[in-house]
Amino acid sequence: MRVGPSQEEIRRSNLGALLRSVHLHGAMSRADLTTSLGLNRSTIGALTADLAAAGLVSEEVPQEQRGRAGRPSLVVRPESEKVYVYAFAVEVDRIVAARVGLGGVLLDRYEAARGRGEQDATAVVAPIAEFVRKVQAGVDTNAPGARLIGSGAAVSAMVRREDGFVRLGPQLGWVDQPLGEAIGEVIGDGRPVAVRNNADLAALAEHTRGAAVGCDNVVYLYGDAGVGGGIIAAGRPVTGHGGYGGEVGHMVVNPVGKPCSCGSHGCWETEIGEHALLAAAGRNPSAGREGILAVVDAASRGDATAQAAVRQVGDWLGFGVANLVNIFNPEMVIFGGTLREVYLASAAQVRSRLNRNGLPACREHVRLRTPQLGDDAALLGAAELAFEPLFADPLDPP
Amino acid sequence: MRVGPSQEEIRRSNLGALLRSVHLHGAMSRADLTTSLGLNRSTIGALTADLAAAGLVSEEVPQEQRGRAGRPSLVVRPESEKVYVYAFAVEVDRIVAARVGLGGVLLDRYEAARGRGEQDATAVVAPIAEFVRKVQAGVDTNAPGARLIGSGAAVSAMVRREDGFVRLGPQLGWVDQPLGEAIGEVIGDGRPVAVRNNADLAALAEHTRGAAVGCDNVVYLYGDAGVGGGIIAAGRPVTGHGGYGGEVGHMVVNPVGKPCSCGSHGCWETEIGEHALLAAAGRNPSAGREGILAVVDAASRGDATAQAAVRQVGDWLGFGVANLVNIFNPEMVIFGGTLREVYLASAAQVRSRLNRNGLPACREHVRLRTPQLGDDAALLGAAELAFEPLFADPLDPP
Structure with missing residues (x-):
């Protein structure tokens, strides 16, 4: 165990922090960097010079300050094109x-x-x-x-x-x-x-630049034919020993449920995956995203079969969300992939089931959200x- | 955000690391501290002197080196009595x-x-x-x-x-x-x-000084009348936004299950808590630990009712463990409280259910263990x- 960084390590860490700041927030003035990094002006100047020499950032006088009197605060910009x-x-x-x-x-x-x-x-x-x-x-x-x-x-x-x-x-x-x-x-x-x-x-991206910026405890659900999860706990991804964690789609929620592609039975994805909604609505279970959109659309137009299917899947969606809320006590749950559409169409069922199965202390501050970053x-x-x-x-x- | 520690912060961090080392490992020689902390001899000497002056550690010549020629490596001992x-x-x-x-x-x-x-x-x-x-x-x-x-x-x-x-x-x-x-x-x-x-x-203690030393991904289960969980992911406790996370006993595993004390139905603890085993064995459901020990003992002596009860609860125990293994991909699951006895009596059922419901990649390296630190x-x-x-x-x- 090595304790206490050397001067060289401190400089490297400061360079990384500065570069990460402009990577995350875009161009920033030296003055803002000084404040947000808690370093003094001359240190920021020296770090910026090193990063500029390495071709990672550029500095310029901001447009609105050009031609004015006084010494302008230079803006540090990431070299995004290069x-x-x-x-x-x-x-x-x-x-x-x-x-x-x-x-x-x-x-x-x-x-x-x-x-x-x-x-x-x-x-x-x-x-x-x-x-x-x-x-x-x-x-x-x-x-x-x-x-x-x-x-x-x-x-x-x-x-x-x-x-x-x-x-x-x-x-x-x-x-x-x-x-x-x-x-x-x-x-x-x-x-x-x-x-x-x-x-x-996707969880990492939403945490870094999307819906969950500033949230340290996040459950991100992604649905297509299957259902996957990305978990952030105390600001860090939960991926487990080998990197295989977050397989929330294979949490068994129905002991007498249908066979799953993984070999088990009653996994959450057998109840909330695309096949489940399509089958419940009496449609081709392999119709994928287009099929899901069609069911949700039919439900919004009053089709009773589609509405019942959406309600049923929404209830199962809330069921698993309640389990994860009790386990992780997250600030936010995000519904991505086609689960976004399913959640939007069944938010009442999801919330109702969460209220019934979720412990009050675990669920009281949780926000249910859709992604900000879309399909990418x-x-x-x-x-x-x-x-x-x-x-x-x-x-x-x- | 403050980046890069001052000299004073580095010294404080080194003092903390040295003190934590002797707290965790007991008395250590200066030579071992030099190696394990990656600091040089004179720094270790100065840090130890500061800690000794503050009454936190003492230094002495080890027994076996007394009276020998040459300069002995002093042993640094935590002041456990004071x-x-x-x-x-x-x-x-x-x-x-x-x-x-x-x-x-x-x-x-x-x-x-x-x-x-x-x-x-x-x-x-x-x-x-x-x-x-x-x-x-x-x-x-x-x-x-x-x-x-x-x-x-x-x-x-x-x-x-x-x-x-x-x-x-x-x-x-x-x-x-x-x-x-x-x-x-x-x-x-x-x-x-x-x-x-x-x-x-309990999870923190087993991770620090017990069965899970060196394991960075751990699920600790504690059973008495209820069932609680302590989770370590990437070396750190998973406690969630308000500190309420880890309520694995209230993961619903049986949608048509019994009412739970939390107000929900079919929570894991309704299937594996003390009441569940005692009821399945036809005993007084409030007999607590003594009752659990009696059922496990009866099962080991061939009582068919007790054996069936243990098998049933063991299967549900494995059911929830498989869910948690799929979610956390842990290196170790520890069974504490009366779940220790239940696990030991039903290890075959637990493992069999884990093999059926757990994804191979998530379960392949997981070790199922009992606590090292006992009831304290x-x-x-x-x-x-x-x-x-x-x-x-x-x-x-x-």
């Missing part, structure tokens, strides 16, 4: 590839349909390779100072944290697929690709993950 | 009060029966006051340098973290009781008493909590 990461999202129906600049700016975005039933991770590599080729051929990345920091990927599956190996992705039809390695070969920069479960990364939340979370090593050591990242 | 905290445990059947010395040494211990049905926190204050009076009249505490650091209390209830106010303790028959304030008045040292849920503190785990956790401020600032604690 300093970037690759971010990928592998979902049931689509593959998204993006280039995200420092500051969380989406620079390029590319989306391809994914053929259901592709049981091999290498099948997703083709569209990713195409995107990377396009980007590498592009003008921007050849601009002086353009610099790739790393890569991150979100996948709706259980992922081994250490090497991005997918253990199980029932909705993708994947078992034991070396996704991290496959993407790493395409990028070819020699750095490992950070791969995580998509709900974990996991993609943006993958970008945040890829930027992390830069903040740990801005002048000498891995 | 530097102490008060620790209390308020349980359904008993109240335990203790004085615990630095290093986790139990100096005095006092136990009183608690009358079931005492619905007022002030009723527990009488035995605590008696204990404190005895201690204060004792010789040891009047010895030169004897010093009270603070107080902690464990209670089988939901506790508001900020002031130790008990919101709900169904098994105690408590609603809205100012336990922290009541104990604080008895101690009369002007410091707030840190109060937490007993399962949270929560008490010892309360002592750890009370010592915390000392490690944050050893020379000037609150």
Whole structure:
């Protein structure tokens, strides 16, 4: 155990904190940085100079102060066009590839349909390779100072944290697929690709830049064909020993329930996943997002079958939420993916069940919310993950 | 946000780390401290001198080196007899009060029966006051340098973290009781008493000094009339926004289950609490620990009714454990209180259900264990909590 940082470590930590500030909040004046970081003006000046020399930030006189008398407070701006990461999202129906600049700016975005039933991770590599080729051929990345920091990927599956190996992705039809390695070969920069479960990364993104900024205890639920969870406790992700935690969709809520794709019975996702709502509404259980939207729309127009189906699924949704509220005492629960639509259509059932099953002390301050970042939340979370090593050591990242 | 510690903060952090080391591991040589803290010999010497001057540690030549030639490596020992905290445990059947010395040494211990049905926190204050009076009249505490650091209390209830106010303790028959304030008045040292849920503190103690040392992801289950949980994720307790998290006993596992004391139905504790096993075995459901031991004993001697009851409860025990394993991906699950006996008698059922309902990646490395610290785990956790401020600032604690 090493205790007490050296001067060099303190400087590195200060550089990281400054860079992270402009990454999160966008351009900031030196005066604001001085206040928010609790460092003095000259230290901020020196740190900024180092980051600027490394091509990570630029400084300028703000537009409104130009031509005025007196010494202006310079504005420190992240070099979003030059300093970037690759971010990928592998979902049931689509593959998204993006280039995200420092500051969380989406620079390029590319989306391809994914053929259901592709049981091999290498099948997703083709569209990713195409995107990377396009980007590498592009003008921007050849601009002086353009610099790739790393890569991150979100996948709706259980992922081994250490090497991005997918253990199980029932909705993708994947078992034991070396996704991290496959993407790493395409990028070819020699750095490992950070791969995580998509709900974990969507939770990270909403916590960092979305609905849950400032909330230290958050349960994020993501629904499509399956149901995943991303948990933040005391400000940090709960991912467990191997990185497989947060599998709230496989919390058994109904001991006499239906078989689940995981091999168990009565898992929460058998009651609130897309199939469950579609089947209850008498529709094609594989109709996916379009089908869910159609059921919710029918319910809003008074279709009795659709309304009953929405109420039933909403009740089960509240049932599991109550369990998680009793376990985590969160400030916020966020409903993402198609659970957003299901929650909005059944908020009364969800709240009613939460009030019946949730302990008052655990539920009294909880807010039920929809995501702010939309369908790219996991993609943006993958970008945040890829930027992390830069903040740990801005002048000498891995 | 303040970034980068001052020299004074670094020194304080080093003093805390050194003191925590001898608190956790007992007497250590300067040489071992140098290695484990990653500081040089002269720094260790200076820090030790400061702590010794403050009466927190003493230094001596180890017995086996006395009279030998050469310069011996001094041994740094926590002043366990002089530097102490008060620790209390308020349980359904008993109240335990203790004085615990630095290093986790139990100096005095006092136990009183608690009358079931005492619905007022002030009723527990009488035995605590008696204990404190005895201690204060004792010789040891009047010895030169004897010093009270603070107080902690464990209670089988939901506790508001900020002031130790008990919101709900169904098994105690408590609603809205100012336990922290009541104990604080008895101690009369002007410091707030840190109060937490007993399962949270037992988990902390097992993580610090017991079965889960070195495990960063732990689920601790405590059973008596009710069932509580203490969760450690990524090395830190999961207590939620207000401190009420970990109420795993009120995870609903049986939607058509029995009414629970919390007002809900089918909570896990209705299936695995003491009442459930006793009722299933055809015994008096209020027979408590003695009754549980009798059922387990009867099952081991071949009583078919008792065996069936143990199997049934063991299956439900595994059911909830599987849910928690899928959510937390822990390295270890610990069964405390009377769940220890239930688990030992039904380990096959628990493991079988865990294998059926738990996702392979989440359960593959999980170890199922019994506590190492016995029935005083929560008490010892309360002592750890009370010592915390000392490690944050050893020379000037609150």
